[in-house]
Amino acid sequence: MSLPSIERAVVRAYLASIGGVSLAIVVVSAVMTTWVVVKRDDAETQALALTLGAELFDHRSDPRETLDALVQHELGEQHWFQREIEVWQGENRIGGAAVTGRLSGWAHQRGCTLANVAGTPSRVCGASVDPGTAVVIASPIRPLIAAQIPILAAIALAALLATAAFGVAARGVVRRSLRPLKEFEESVASRPALAGGHVSSDWGAIEIDQLACTFNALLTRIDAAVAREQRFVSNAAHELRTPLTRLRGQIDLVRSEGSLNAESRRRLSLAARSCEELSRSVDALLALAHDQAASTEAVDLGDLALDVVGGLDDDDAGRIRVVAAPALVRGDPTLLALATRNLVDNALKYSSRTVEVRVSGDSAHCSLAVLDEGPGIPDAELMSVRGPFVRGQQGADAVRGSGLGLALVEHVSTLHEGSLSLENASQGGLRATMILPPWRPT
Amino acid sequence: MRILVLDDDEETLEVVERALEREGHRVFVARTPEEARPLLESTAVELLILDVMLEHASGLDFCRSLREDGFEAPILFLSARGAVNARLDGFDAGGDDYLPKPFALRELVVRVGALGRRGSALRARRLDIGALSLDFDARRATKPSGEVPVTQREWDILRTLADAQGRVVAFDVILERAWGDVTEGARASLEVMVSRLRKKLDEAAGRPIIRTARGLGYSLEVDS
Numbered sequence A: 001m002s003l004p005s006i007e008r009a010v011v012r013a014y015l016a017s018i019g020g021v022s023l024a025i026v027v028v029s030a031v032m033t034t035w036v037v038v039k040r041d042d043a044e045t046q047a048l049a050l051t052l053g054a055e056l057f058d059h060r061s062d063p064r065e066t067l068d069a070l071v072q073h074e075l076g077e078q079h080w081f082q083r084e085i086e087v088w089q090g091e092n093r094i095g096g097a098a099v100t101g102r103l104s105g106w107a108h109q110r111g112c113t114l115a116n117v118a119g120t121p122s123r124v125c126g127a128s129v130d131p132g133t134a135v136v137i138a139s140p141i142r143p144l145i146a147a148q149i150p151i152l153a154a155i156a157l158a159a160l161l162a163t164a165a166f167g168v169a170a171r172g173v174v175r176r177s178l179r180p181l182k183e184f185e186e187s188v189a190s191r192p193a194l195a196g197g198h199v200s201s202d203w204g205a206i207e208i209d210q211l212a213c214t215f216n217a218l219l220t221r222i223d224a225a226v227a228r229e230q231r232f233v234s235n236a237a238h239e240l241r242t243p244l245t246r247l248r249g250q251i252d253l254v255r256s257e258g259s260l261n262a263e264s265r266r267r268l269s270l271a272a273r274s275c276e277e278l279s280r281s282v283d284a285l286l287a288l289a290h291d292q293a294a295s296t297e298a299v300d301l302g303d304l305a306l307d308v309v310g311g312l313d314d315d316d317a318g319r320i321r322v323v324a325a326p327a328l329v330r331g332d333p334t335l336l337a338l339a340t341r342n343l344v345d346n347a348l349k350y351s352s353r354t355v356e357v358r359v360s361g362d363s364a365h366c367s368l369a370v371l372d373e374g375p376g377i378p379d380a381e382l383m384s385v386r387g388p389f390v391r392g393q394q395g396a397d398a399v400r401g402s403g404l405g406l407a408l409v410e411h412v413s414t415l416h417e418g419s420l421s422l423e424n425a426s427q428g429g430l431r432a433t434m435i436l437p438p439w440r441p442t
Numbered sequence B: 001m002r003i004l005v006l007d008d009d010e011e012t013l014e015v016v017e018r019a020l021e022r023e024g025h026r027v028f029v030a031r032t033p034e035e036a037r038p039l040l041e042s043t044a045v046e047l048l049i050l051d052v053m054l055e056h057a058s059g060l061d062f063c064r065s066l067r068e069d070g071f072e073a074p075i076l077f078l079s080a081r082g083a084v085n086a087r088l089d090g091f092d093a094g095g096d097d098y099l100p101k102p103f104a105l106r107e108l109v110v111r112v113g114a115l116g117r118r119g120s121a122l123r124a125r126r127l128d129i130g131a132l133s134l135d136f137d138a139r140r141a142t143k144p145s146g147e148v149p150v151t152q153r154e155w156d157i158l159r160t161l162a163d164a165q166g167r168v169v170a171f172d173v174i175l176e177r178a179w180g181d182v183t184e185g186a187r188a189s190l191e192v193m194v195s196r197l198r199k200k201l202d203e204a205a206g207r208p209i210i211r212t213a214r215g216l217g218y219s220l221e222v223d224s
Helices: A006-057 A064-076 A143-148 A149-189 A206-255 A263-287 A301-310 A314-320 A331-351 A403-416 B010-022 B033-043 B060-067 B083-093 B103-117 B152-163 B171-179 B183-205
Strands: A084-089 A092-094 A110-115 A120-127 A135-140 A297-300 A320-324 A327-330 A357-363 A368-373 A421-426 A430-436 B002-006 B025-032 B047-051 B075-079 B097-101 B126-129 B130-136 B140-143 B146-148 B210-213 B215-219
Touching: A006 A110, A006 A120, A006 A135, A006 A143, A006 B140, A064 A084, A064 A092, A092 A301, A110 A135, A110 A357, A135 A143, A135 B130, A149 A206, A149 B210, A206 B010, A206 B047, A263 A331, A263 A403, A263 B140, A297 A301, A297 A331, A297 B152, A301 A331, A301 A357, A301 A368, A301 B033, A301 B183, A314 A320, A320 B075, A327 A331, A331 A357, A331 A368, A331 A403, A331 A430, A331 B146, A403 A421, A403 A430, A421 B183, A430 B103, B002 B033, B010 B025, B010 B103, B025 B033, B033 B060, B033 B215, B047 B060, B060 B075, B097 B103, B097 B215, B103 B171, B126 B183, B130 B183, B146 B183, B152 B171, B171 B183, B171 B215
Parallel strands: A320 A357, B002 B025, B002 B047, B047 B075, B075 B097
Antiparallel strands: A084 A092, A084 A135, A110 A120, A120 A135, A297 A327, A357 A368, A368 A430, A421 A430, B126 B130, B130 B140, B140 B146, B210 B215
């Protein structure tokens, strides 16, 4: 079912009004025409009755046969036109077999009335010139009305055509009136997300101008909210990273002292590692707060994978095999590296054996898959583990982590118009794949 | 090398100062731009390390004003913001390199060493070679038929070569600038990336743009 449309509603209302008016015109025309025709026929019938009455009056002393012949002759004349006529002299009917005697009930009728004559609706008119002689004429109504049908049909057709023509014109007018609304919608649709700037507030229609002003007020509020959020993220980044910088610096300074024994050196290495983990968690949290990639550069996923592996400890890097084909995407290299690092870290945590990073690309999509030989994720949890601070149950007790990893990877993939696919490999282990659209010129 | 560190965090200043002094540098510290100005004038500083977000001032604005006043020594930004924003804003303000916080002191020492050897970059903003146009600020390479994809590290290589204005740049200098470290893996990657750049850019430029100085390094064939 299609949604209500202003254009359709206005055109429908317009058609209903014009159609109603047209119908009223047709009905009034029909009634008026019938009334005029009946009245004209009444006058004609009356005139005929009086003429016949006068003629009979002239022949009032003629024998009965002559009067019968006279009436019969009159009935043979064309101008009677389907009318039925009876002449009464007292209780006697004149005209012999030519008259039916069906009008005896109206022998005393003077003037015209509507009556049912043996089942036929008729106008019955009576006249009397000589008080002893009455002329009664019945004129069926149907032939009268039937004679008007072509005229009424012409009026109805004209009304129909006028309604259709007004409908088409109304549609054009409505469309033209609604054009600013359509242009407003296009202007809003072509506005890049969170790009700042407002839509024009001059559309040549007061309603749309008001809508544009309201929309701009909303944009101002959204822009202010986004600016507040960005300031918050920026301040949060500063507040979190500054103490981490101190901590990392102090650890590095102490580690570089020559006087440390092996145990102290080991403990400091662990502290440095915790500091790095914390730093990555901060990066992940801040990345999750982003709702758009900060840059859209060309990024080769193969180079990215090699860089990420190059940044790992030698022990971890030694467990990773990178198989890379050219796969160029457009995106934010820092966020993509963060996502890749999270996938690799996850694989290293949950599997003690080799981890493979496989990069491939074609004209439809590019992918970076990380395959481990760990326990995988139960099928029931494949969706839920993507949420922030959610960790898989399998082996979760044995490994450390914030639970932000997969949520971050999915968020980064979505920011790049891609997706994260998680599946358990048939031979065991998890295959986590970032699928991204390939680089295209802008 | 005489180095001025401008950061509003006392402990970070102390850590950076000690780490650099250990490497034999002479380090001056300042907490505000007002404190830094007289030091810059009196001590002939050879490198400025500058925090992007100072408590009551913007490191980026300070950098801009220094460049406008003719300060030519290299500037290394320290940034607690996102790495990409820091890079874009930092280069735009006239910086030569950036290091996101938190950083390993070893990384800071390597960057400082590299900047010291290289001196202030000429900061080529835009370079046209034949029909090829390289916009280093926007990191956008274009040819008449459209955009050419160039990755972050490929830009770092191109920028290093462009700053040398046609002179040969040693392999290690490129590796230090683009990878931050000289390793065998990085050396192999450099070769791969240079060959990739040639494939992408030579056709648009209408001639080979990267020349190999055998055993020494690479140079960019800029228009004379």
